[in-house]
Amino acid sequence: xxxxxxxxxxxxxxxxxxxxxxxxxxxxxxxxxxxxxxxxxxxxxxxxxxxxxxxxxxxxxxxxxxxxxxxxxxxxxxxxxxxxxxxxxxxxxxxxxxxxxxxxxxxxxxxxx
Amino acid sequence: xxxxxxxxxxxxxxxxxxxxxxxxxxxxxxxxxxxxxxxxxxxxxxxxxxxxxxxxxxxxxxxxxxxxxxxxxxxxxxxxxxxxxxxxxxxxxxxxxxxxxxxxxxxxxxxxxxx
Numbered sequence: 001x002x003x004x005x006x007x008x009x010x011x012x013x014x015x016x017x018x019x020x021x022x023x024x025x026x027x028x029x030x031x032x033x034x035x036x037x038x039x040x041x042x043x044x045x046x047x048x049x050x051x052x053x054x055x056x057x058x059x060x061x062x063x064x065x066x067x068x069x070x071x072x073x074x075x076x077x078x079x080x081x082x083x084x085x086x087x088x089x090x091x092x093x094x095x096x097x098x099x100x101x102x103x104x105x106x107x108x109x110x111x112x113x
Numbered sequence: 114x115x116x117x118x119x120x121x122x123x124x125x126x127x128x129x130x131x132x133x134x135x136x137x138x139x140x141x142x143x144x145x146x147x148x149x150x151x152x153x154x155x156x157x158x159x160x161x162x163x164x165x166x167x168x169x170x171x172x173x174x175x176x177x178x179x180x181x182x183x184x185x186x187x188x189x190x191x192x193x194x195x196x197x198x199x200x201x202x203x204x205x206x207x208x209x210x211x212x213x214x215x216x217x218x219x220x221x222x223x224x225x226x227x228x
Contacts, residue, residue, distance in 0.1 A: 031210070031212035031213075032210060032212055032213060032214065032215065032216075034216055041201075041222075041224075042221070042222070043203055043219035043220060043221050043222050044156070044203075044219050045219070046216050046217075046218075049214050049216065087155075087156075089216075089217075091212075091215070091216075092210070093209075093210040093211050093212045098143070098144045098163045098209045098210065099209060099211075099215075100210070101207070101210070101217055103156045104155065105153075105154075105155035106155060
């Protein structure tokens with residue numbers, strides 16, 4: 001089983017749609033959680049951190065379920081500019097001295113007119 | 114504050130040639146790493162470093178060498194390029210993870226084609 005698993009998609013949605021991505025992780029000791037966005041031929045960039053109580057940033061809502069080891073990202077009112085690959089990232093401060101970040105393979109989103 | 118910088122942006126090599134991919138960061142992060150990204154494979158860790166003079170292997174280290182003489186710089190060397198090393202290479206840096214909001218910053222990437 002992969003440490004961080006995502007549905008690779010692709011998700012093809014019309015503008016204005018609501019879309020949700022899910023991510024599961026295998027290490028129950030994981031302590032930090034993030035969603036990154038990667039545009040075509042660009043580097044991954046932090047979209048948002050995921051907090052235990054859930055958090056919103058404009059049209060984006062992230063949720064964490066530690067009991068089920070599950071993270072989600074909800075995008076409301078999709079824009080053409082939301083088209084990208086969304087990477088789920090899980091951090092574990094234990095183990096090696098500097099901790100370990102594990103990246104999912106990414107979920108591809110295409111928003112069409 | 115430039116963040117993480119990488120050079121070159123693009124490179125074409127012939128099989129057997131050597132080259133060094135440069136990476137630098139100005140955030141005083143002790144942890145730096147190199148990834149390669151291939152279609153359908155996601156980001157794979159090549160080598161990482163937790164400080165000057167300290168390096169270690171990641172998931173796919175074969176064919177690559179690294180060194181870390183300063184906190185700022187972390188070059189990646191291909192000693193004898195092979196077509197299988199055709200990929201996009203990302204350098205990244207971050208602080209120590211403490212279970213909070215620490216996250217990782219990526220450079221813009223180097224696209225390498227080995228013929």
